[in-house]
Amino acid sequence: MRSIILILTFLHLVFQSIQGQEWKVPDDKKGRLSTFAFDDNTRMAGQKLYTLNCMSCHGTPGKSNYLNLVPAPGDPATEKIQRNNDGEIFYKISVGRGQMPSFRSVLTSDEVWNIISYLRSFNKLYRQQVKSVISSTAYPGSxxxxxxxxxxxxxxxxxxxxxxxxxxxxxxxxxxxxxxxxxxxxxxxxxxxxxxxxxxxxxxxxxxxxxxxxxxxxxxxxxxxxxxxxxxxxxxxxxAAGIKTIPVSLVAERAMWNNVRKAPIWILLTYCLGVIVALSFIVLVMVKIRDIYIVGKYLENKASEN
Amino acid sequence: MARSLYNTDLYREKLESVSADVLRNVRINKGFLVWMGILTISLAACLYAYTIQLQKGLGVTGLRDATSWGMYIATFVFFVATSLIGMLISSVLGLSGTKWIKPITRIAEIIAVAFAAVAGLVIISDMGRPDRFPYLFLYGRIQSPILWDVTVVTTYLFVSLMLWFIPLIPDLAISKSRLEGRPGFLIKIYEILSVKWVNHDRQFQIMHQAMRILLILIVPLAFAIHTVTSWLFAVTPRAGWDSTIFGPYFISGAFVSGTAAVIIAMYFFRENYKLQKYLTDFHFEKIGRVLALVSIIYIYFNINEFIVPGYKLKTHEAIHLKELFTGHYAWLFWGVQLAGLVIPVALLLIKRMRKPLPLLLISIVVFAASWFKRYLIVVPVQGHPYLPIQNVPVEWMVYKPTIIETSVTMASMILVLMIITILSKLFPVVPIWEIAEEEATVNEEIEHK
Structure with a gap:
């Protein structure tokens, strides 16, 4: 019992320290900017990506319906998240922390920017800064x-x-x-x-x-x-480097999880056979009861004739 | 040989005395009316609770996302289990030529019919939208054990009803002329149901054929009904239900609760209907042994069911077993296993404990423990879902039945009592012709010697 209390206290402290801790972004990453301007297209692309990758935990922005986890994922439309600058959000999505996974290998940087474009659409005060020169330091001017x-x-x-x-x-x-x-x-x-x-x-x-x-x-x-x-x-x-793939729907063929018309044959047969056998015996017994009645009726008639 | 017996004076004489004893109870008297009145008022009170559930939905019960099967499903499993006794007594013991079961076969069938009939209703009480019950037949999937369950429960109920009815036909014919002073409708019912039975050898022959078919049919059917009930649980991958022996585990447990129910009913009919002559100490001694036997078999399945996962202690199984052995459900679990199984078996091995009264007391404990056993099978497993939920109110995770839920469950139990009362009060509760036949045969054999 004592050990359980100790473990619980420890876990509590750990969670508290995680919650309390500021999520620091390295200074050189803070200033990172998108190389393209956010518009309706980037916002829509970002919304699709958000639905696929972020919504399961963060919920619909502005509705505060994020998952009840510790620490709380938070609603991206709130001031707490919106006060991060673009570079900070980019870093946090890319690197992740604790239960928030890293999206570096899942999303390209353009896609992360698209998501940020979508998130910023919930912030009326936001004015985008675009990185003006797109060039490399290795090949200046090219x-x-x-x-x-x-x-x-x-x-x-x-x-x-x-x-x-x-x-x-x-x-x-x-x-x-x-x-x-x-x-x-x-x-x-x-x-x-x-x-x-x-x-x-x-x-x-x-x-x-x-x-x-x-x-x-x-x-x-x-x-x-x-x-x-x-x-x-x-x-x-x-x-054209892939194998031609025509995806087969999971409900296209007969399967246990399919509807009754596409039930596996063996289960249809077993069920129907079982019902038919039981029913036929029941019918047989009903006929027997009828026979008892017929015999009785016959004997009754014979008795009344005599 | 026995058939020619039906025309002897000896048989008629026995028939006369047995029917006099048995038919004494077939009447609508004050006691019956008062008892049915109490049951009806209690039922109405409990059904009021059900109307609240109908209006407000299942939220008025303790059922939530985590534990969505509670008291109702436990009661359903318990009822299906108890109804299996009809098969054990009539079929397994009957077909093997056991003679002493004759006076209790009808009691066993009444219990089978009553519990199987109400089991179906209990399922409906667990539905938030009972008006959608027909959807089961309209859109049901043959792949789902729920559809199999509905099919076998209905079939079993019907076959049990026939197993009760067919041996009753000769009794109805015998009784209809001996029912002076009873209401006209009852005599009319006897007249119709006796299907022109005139005690002819040919009729006996047909009846025996019909019975043989039913007695054989009921065996796979009874196994199917309770195995399918166990599959409702065992086909899910949840720790605690994910077991390959759930079928036999359920069936062996069913015989325990069913036998206990028969003993309680036997004692009640013996005392209240003054049937000491037919339900003797000898019968209690024998059925006491049956209870000991089926309990020992059930203990074996319990040991197997808990030691195998208990030895491996796979992550989720361990959580579940810990909860049962030392956790929240420990008192209930050990209470059920010890007071409901181990101690009764130890007591039943003593001959004195198989006398009617001690046997009744043991059976009451076993019967009650059987219900709690079903509760322990159904409820605790759901407290530990594979995907845990965080930061939700305690009552979402820990199931606690509400008063409304308990009342609705009580309603189903009252219904069972009502069916048993009607079947045992309006019709002979022990088979008259079979006992007369038995007694006449014994007398004849003595004379021959």
Whole structure:
């Protein structure tokens, strides 16, 4: 009993300290800004992402219907969360803390910004600051671009990064690149992070059984892992690199969980057979009772005739 | 050989004396009216509680998200269990040629009919929207054990009713001419239900055929009814219900509560209906042994049911078992296991304890413990869901039956008593022709010697 009290007290203190503790964001991350301006499109995209990834705990913004957890997840429309600046929210979503998971590998940075765009739509006082210059510190003054292609012969995807300045084009070398496939829930990381070679190429191996849509298409996204050095340039490309997949609905075939018309045959047979057998015996017994009556009636008539 | 007996003077003589003793109780007297009056008033009071539940919904009960099956379902399982005794007595013992069961077969069938009939109603009391009950048949899924349960409970009720009715036919024919002074409607009912029975050998032959079919049919049916009831629990993956032996565990437990119910009824009819001549100490001695036997079998299943998960102590099983063994339900659990099973068995092994009165007292304790046992099977498991809920009021997590719920449960018990009263007061409670047959055969054998 004493040990239980001790454990409870300890847990209480831990929770209190977590609740009381300020969630500190490193100074160099605080100032981070979106590279694009928030508009209706980003807000709508953010709402979709929010519904998929955040709503189960944080509830609908403005309704305070977040999950009853300790510490409380909180409603993102409230002042407590809105007083964070963009960089702070970006950091908190990306890194996570305690029960709040890290979304770094689930969402791309653009997607996190879309979510922030949605959250800010609940804050009338909010005025967005956009990062004015989109450029990299490694290739000052250049626009960095990427090109993604599918090498079907050796089942790999090649990402080529190059920096363009005026009319000259140089390969971006020694840059770490990550490749993702867009999935219904978050992103699937393809292979591991690759560093571009001298010609600016990074080669990613497509895993076996990479499922695509009904035409075998997948939507891939490449981005630099160090966005501070190479910028937030990214590239979304549809490639026919996946296996053609026609999803089968879970209620398409006969199954235990399906409705009665699609019940497994064996269970239909067993049930019906059981009912028929029991009923036929019952009917047989009813007939017997009728027989008793007929015999009695016959004997009664015979007696009255005599 | 026995059939030719039905035309002998000896048989007629026995019939005369037995029917005189038995039919003495078949009448609508003051006692019956007062008793039914008390039951009706109590039922009305309890049904008032049900109207509150109907208006306000299941929120007036202690049922919440976590514990959504409470007293009602425990009572349902208990009723289904108790009704199984009809099969054990008439069929298992009857088909094996056990003679002493003859005077108590009808009591066992009355109990089977009464409890099976009300079990279905108890399920409806657990429904927040009873008006949607027909949906079960309109949109029911054959994959669901609930549909199987409704099917077998209904079939079992019907077959039990036939098992009560068919051996009653000769008695109705015998009685209808001996019912002077009883209300006309009763004599009319006897006339219709006796289906022109004239004690002819051919009729006896047909009746025996019908009985044989039913007695065989009722065995798989009774096993099905209670196994399916156990599957309502065992097909879910919850710790405490997720057990492969729930079927036999339930059936063996059913025989315990059913036998106890029969003993209580036997004692009551023996004393009140003055049937000491037919329900003798010998019968109590025998049924006392049956109670000991079925209790020992049930103890075995209990040991198996608790030691296997108790040895492994898987995370969630451990929480559940701890709650039963040393936690919130410990008093109830050990009370039920010791006072309701172990001590009764120890007592029943002593011959003196199988006399009517001590046996009655033991049976009352066993019977009450059987209800609590069902409560322990149904309720505690739900207190520990796999997905815990935090920061909710205690009453959402810890189930506590309300007065309304208890009253509605009482209503179902009153209904059982009413059905037993009607069936035992308006119709012969022990089979007249079978006892006359038995006595005549014994006399004949003595004469032959």
């Amino acid at each position: 626009t960095i671009n990427m090109f993604i292609e599918h090498i079907s012969s050796d089942t790999s995807i090649v990402v080529t990064a190059y920096a363009e300045k005026e009319s000259s084009r140089v390969p971006v070398t020694e840059a770490g690149i990550k490749l993702y496939v867009h999935r219904t829930f978050g992103h699937q990381v393809v292979d591991e992070e690759k560093v571009t070679d001298k010609s600016g190429r990074a080669v990613f191996r497509i895993p076996e059984k990479m499922h695509g849509d009904s035409d075998g298409n997948i939507l891939v996204s490449a981005r630099f892992s160090d966005e501070d050095v190479f910028g937030t340039s990214s590239k979304d490309t549809v490639l």
